[in-house]
Amino acid sequence: MSLWEYANPVKFLGLSARVQPYVWGGAALCLIVGLGWGFFGTPDDYRQGSTVKIIYLHVPAALMAINAWFMMLVASLVWLIRRHHVSALAAKAAAPVGVTMTVIALITGAIWGQPMWGTWWAWDPRLTSFLILFLFYLGYIALWEAVEDPDTAADLTSVLCLVGSVFAVLSRYAVKFWNQGLHQGTSVPLATGGRTVSDVFFYPLLISMVGFGLLFLALVLYRTGTEIRLRRARALLARSERGA
Amino acid sequence: MIALLRRDLMLAFRAGGGFGLGLAFFLIVTVLVPFSVGPHPDLLGTIAPGVLWLGALLACLLSLDRLLALDYEDGTLDLLATAPLPLEAALSVKALSHWVTTGLPLVLAAPVLGVMLNLAPSGYLWLVASLGLGTPALSVIGTFGAALTVGIKRGGLLMSLLVLPLYVPTLIFGAEAARRGAMGLDATTPLTLLAGITFGTIALMPFASAAVLRMTLR
């Protein structure tokens, strides 16, 4: 069984329908456990007080904001190379989820930072990079909406995603150069050796991250399904107008 | 290719407002800034490099709209697509003509406007160098944005939204180079990084722009 089978819209809808309940369930479970444990079950930080708890929203959201864009990049490449409609629509479906995650990351970042930095917004490199990512998302979504022909829209937005990714990476370094920043360094380094956030905070954080990941997956499956049905409705309409 | 360049330059001359639009906007921004932040010479001098860079960037953005739209409307793009000239080369030439008609005048006008904003004496050279190195990138990236939105009705605003985040690295390094120069510091690092972005985009973006244009012409 190859993954490419699910490039067929009908098969995708079938798989999605079977899988979604588990993904939604898993997401709900992880989020409740992770956020509940995090907010109510962990002690206040001696320095940052209880606002540090916002980390359980902020870090997973920020992570998903980036992962969503990465997923869109891969989906765009698949569309450009193999012309699988499901892939193009999955990218389209993921974008609003990604932009929401970005906004959550920005807002929670501001809330978290305010007591520490004394200001609601600071042009810290990481926050600024997320702001730029937000603009990239907006442009991507706007382009999808602006082009009439769905296939041309898929083509154009795919190239935009590719070019945007290159510039997003460039911007990340440029912004770091531009301002050496207030962030504390990575809270959850990718290699699991060494954590700057102590263990008692780490496990709820991990569970929340998994929860956000599952939530993203569930939302994208659901929205891709909607996009597929929308195209199907268009095709049926076009067919009936031609008098088949 | 030369033919295309000559034609675009001729058209820019004759359409009147080809050269003038960007310059006029640059002037307007420069004049309005002191009104909005106050006339204190020290403040103006500090923000002058950034303001001039920003003004140049926005002026470039303004004139991108018509770069490809006119050729699309009168069928020239279709014909160019069937010509022996590769579309990538044609778009590079278009970016070049945009730079000559918009970017270059801005680079030349910048020192004059710098006087009005009380730019520090050491800053003039670095301002012109950074704008000279950076505005070609703005033209090339802008051509990509124009190609992306050429088939869209009223695509100007959308194009601005798409292009602005792409402009950020160039703006950061360019303005930083100008700023450091104005403060008397060594500005070679940002200038080199700026040059890297410019040459990279000149070499690579035409391929993306041509690909996108072909998608729209289908």
Next chain:
Amino acid sequence: MTLRVTDLAVARGGVPVLDGVSFAVEQGAALILRGPNGAGKTTLLRCIAGLQPPLSGQIDGAEETIAYAGHADGLKAMLSVRENLTFWAQVFGQRDISDALAAYDLEPLQDRLAGTLSAGQKRRLGLARLMVTGRPIWVLDEPTVSLDAAAVGLFAAAVTAHLGAGGTALIATHIDLGLKAHSFDITPFRAKPSQRSGASDEAFL
């Protein structure tokens, strides 16, 4: 160079419009495309000219050999007639525009700005452009729109001269040009509504 089209299917906006089109145009010959408006003649010609890919099928003899003239003339209003022609000549690697000016009676108008021309004069200039491309195969979509009878005569003469010099012409038109040419009706090749030949929306059913 024979222009040969084999089993071609083309789509417009993702919807297939023509299917199974096959024909060949020999050197020195012309083919007239006929069919009702909206049938897909423009789409077919654009496909042959290389502006859009076909859904399926094959086109032979079309690489770098085609000069296309569609509905828009590709003229710049602020350039003179001569400057417009010279531009296209240079893009296509030719030098001489005097034949083209003569053939369409544009010599008296050489230095007029293209924006000041009448519709018929603009169309004559657009057709003259084909002559300066130096390409053997002319693909024309409704070339005689806005032309008066005299101008149509000039056009027919130019095509005949082109064919006589070994060129080829593929013309979509409703009128009788008085050319010695075969006719090809595309009506039988219109894609049936129930056909699923890979159109974008159809893939979702």
